[in-house]
Amino acid sequence: MRISYLGPQGTFTEEALQRYCAIHGIEGKRQPISTIDGAIEACMLDEADVAFVPVENSLGGSVLTTMDYLTEHDDVALCGEITMPIRHYAWGIPGSELAGIRQVYSHPQALRQCKRFLTDRLAQADCHETASTSEAGRWVADKGDTAMAAIGGLALGQTYGLKRLTDEIQDNTLNVTRFIMVRHGATSLTKPEGEVHKLSLLCELDGLRPGSLYEGLAIFAKRGINLVRIESRPSKGRLGEYKFFFDLDMSTGYDNVSAAVEELRQTATAVQLFGMYQSIAVE
Numbered sequence: 001m002r003i004s005y006l007g008p009q010g011t012f013t014e015e016a017l018q019r020y021c022a023i024h025g026i027e028g029k030r031q032p033i034s035t036i037d038g039a040i041e042a043c044m045l046d047e048a049d050v051a052f053v054p055v056e057n058s059l060g061g062s063v064l065t066t067m068d069y070l071t072e073h074d075d076v077a078l079c080g081e082i083t084m085p086i087r088h089y090a091w092g093i094p095g096s097e098l099a100g101i102r103q104v105y106s107h108p109q110a111l112r113q114c115k116r117f118l119t120d121r122l123a124q125a126d127c128h129e130t131a132s133t134s135e136a137g138r139w140v141a142d143k144g145d146t147a148m149a150a151i152g153g154l155a156l157g158q159t160y161g162l163k164r165l166t167d168e169i170q171d172n173t174l175n176v177t178r179f180i181m182v183r184h185g186a187t188s189l190t191k192p193e194g195e196v197h198k199l200s201l202l203c204e205l206d207g208l209r210p211g212s213l214y215e216g217l218a219i220f221a222k223r224g225i226n227l228v229r230i231e232s233r234p235s236k237g238r239l240g241e242y243k244f245f246f247d248l249d250m251s252t253g254y255d256n257v258s259a260a261v262e263e264l265r266q267t268a269t270a271v272q273l274f275g276m277y278q279s280i281a282v283e
């Protein structure tokens with residue numbers, strides 16, 4: 001299996017992918033790509049069989065690039081997910097000290113997750129966004145400037161031979177990111193063969209009709225189906241029109257959830273399924 005993912009070497013996405021593959025017994029050719037869009041696009045162009053990208057973080061919220069890709073394409077399916085703890089550190093070249101840092105580089109999600117540290121301990125530094133944490137590490141290592149630091153995980157420091165300038169710096173220890181495995185193609189409501197934990201879908205509701213969101217949510221509530229995630233993204237049409245992502249917990253059973261989705265199809269303007277899949281969490 002060919003798997004494109006957000007690289008380069010040393011990203012959290014790479015670590016999550018290694019753990020995902022080890023748990024599911026997947027062997028494959030892993031292709032690091034420098035942007036999230038690029039990783040998904042490689043799969044859509046069939047240069048990879050699946051793509052593995054971050055989608056959501058407990059501190060920083062949605063990874064908007066991933067969410068927007070899903071919102072804007074109707075031939076994308078999800079085939080699995082993993083949630084992994086994220087531990088950040090500040091890294092500089094050998095010889096650098098935290099007190100001397102004036103420029104900080106990292107992925108916007110990582111900068112958001114370390115907001116308190118950046119405000120309290122690096123107020124003197126300017127923050128710069130990079131396509132991944134690892135890209136930030138590569139940049140700092142290449143520049144060789146003791147006033148620069150990258151924020152990212154242990155793999156980043158090891159990959160680029162950087163010096164760890166801090167202990168863990170994420171805003172809290174509950175910091176976790178959810179990563180998804182994406183494939184090219186449509187999906188249906190057909191009963192899956194193996195065990196599944198979640199169903200993801202996108203729906204458009206009649207924004208002009210009072211109560212349309214309430215009615216959509218009631219379909220799941222009356223069947224005891226837990227919505228484990230609701231996220232809205234602009235429809236990119238008129239201001240105030242949204243598309244809603246729902247992640248449904250499948251624990252009440254396939255028949256119950258599929259009946260709810262069929263009923264949603266009757267009331268919603270459009271429903272796009274991303275499929276049913278297994279969800280795993282690692283420590």
Ligand SMILES: O=C(O)C(=O)C[C@]1(C(=O)O)C=C[C@@H](O)C=C1
Binds near residue numbers: 006012013086152177
């Ligand atoms: O930059 C990386 O190392 C990534 O894998 C991306 C990413 C993200 O987009 O959320 C993954 C995990 C962390 O939340 C921070 C950054």
